[in-house]
Amino acid sequence: EAGVAQSPRYKIIEKRQSVAFWCNPISGHATLYWYQQILGQGPKLLIQFQNNGVVDDSQLPKDRFSAERLKGVDSTLKIQPAKLEDSAVYLCASSVMGVLFTEQFFGPGTRLTVL
């Protein structure tokens, strides 16, 4: 079974630039999550999709971050404009259904460095 795919794996940009990350979840997984993991911290949920609808985006900085999940499959996370404090690993995860009973499968992450 193919895992969660993410690209790019690494990205270096200057502050105020824009960046986009892509995630392809495991086939058949209805729920998709984007997490931000700052160095030395645990992951923090940014947004959770159920199919193509948003379940939770309470911790997404909506003035600069946006995410979409077209057709309930792939998802993109965008930052515009980036700030220094956005430097982190952005993890995508998916699960068969909601988080309550099922295991989340994580992608390898995208390491973002903002200079």
Added chain:
Amino acid sequence: KNEVEQSPQNLTAQEGEFITINCSYSVGISALHWLQQHPGGGIVSLFMLSSGKKKHGRLIATINIQEKHSSLHITASHPRDSAVYICAVLNSGGSNYKLTFGKGTLLTVNP
């Protein structure tokens, strides 16, 4: 104060040693996860438990709901066990359940 606290933050052991990583939480939970994260790699789920004890190979996870505490044990540790181990709790935030993660414990096992 974080809802999920792990200890120790860093742990160095010799190959073959018995390892214990602790997790304490301050909220009511539905379940607790133990995850493993290798440097530069993604996160792998090790256990999800809501009571008692689970065992998988050399890994054992226990949880005490009354004391709001969980432990992850590694028996006969090996250098390939070197990774960050993360505790995450599943709790209800309004109408949605979400995972809240600890900061992780960096384990280094030397040969």
